[in-house]
Amino acid sequence: MIYSMTAFSHLELKKEWGNAVWEIRSVNQRFLETYFRLPETFRNLEMTLRERLRSSLTRGKVECSLRIELNNNQNNGLALNQEYAKQVISSLQWLKETANEGEINLVDILRFPGVVDVQNQDLDQISQDLLAGFEQILTDFIAMRGREGENLQQLIQQRLDAIAEEASKVQAQMPTILQWQKERLQQRFDELNLQIDPQRLEQEMVLLAQRVDVAEELDRLQLHVKETTSILKKGGAVGRKLDFMMQELNREANTLASKSINADVTNSAVELKVLIEQMREQIQNLE
DSSP states (O other), X not given: OBOBSOEEEEEEEEETTEEEEEEEEEEOOSSEEEEEEOOGGGGGGHHHHHHHHHHXXXXXXXXXXXXXXXXXXXXXXXXXXXXXXXXXXXXXXXXXXXXXXXXXXXXXXXXXXXXXXXXXXXXXXXXXXXXXXXXXXXXXXXXXXXXXXXXXXXXHHHHHHHHHHHHHHHHHHHHHHHHHHHHHHXXXXXXXXXXXXXXXXXXXXXXXXXXXXXXXHHXXXXXXXXXXXXXXXXXXXXXXXXXXXXXXXXHHHHHHHHHOOSHHHHHHHHHHHHHHHHHHHXXXXXX
């Protein structure tokens, strides 16, 4: 299975000690970058959470946030940091007087990180519940990346099939194109009243065929399509490999366009480049 780097997951926890909400979201990034927004009381969990992410993901900018609200009936185990609370109130009072507006809400002060501490035994239980919740949301998050990856794989495979079909179409046209070019060359000689022996004409045709021969490019296109399909089927972190394959496919399409002597071949080369660019945009989303 291949995985998208773009996903979002949300989880609500309801426990005896209160409620918590985990959220994980990720977007495209060349490497893996992790960011955490945690309440100050549970900042010590960040290292464990970061290592858990790094063991499960390889690419993407991942943001994790935790919101927690303790039940009032569980507050027997809470301790008010009075000195810190005074500093917070003093700072808020100064801001109110300076701005000459706003009100000081005591409930907001209690929720301010560090004003209320939870006893150690309660923290241990809450931390265990939070870590268990993180494992659950991480599983859902990875599954969502997998579903998005499957959708992208189908889109990419459709375009690979279209590239193979376009290459086969050009390959089938080549004998007709060479015969048309031969007749055109003979017609040009006739118009100029030039007499040329058949052997010389054959030599000219060989030179022309060499200049317009795209068999090698078409063969490489088909090989690149097969290799890209194989990479998709193997799964895992395939984004960088597929990005390299897009460069190889694009190189052959450019060469095909430069050698084109026929409108149909030119149109096919343009279509190939469009298909490759569509794939490249989708691959930017893959892990």
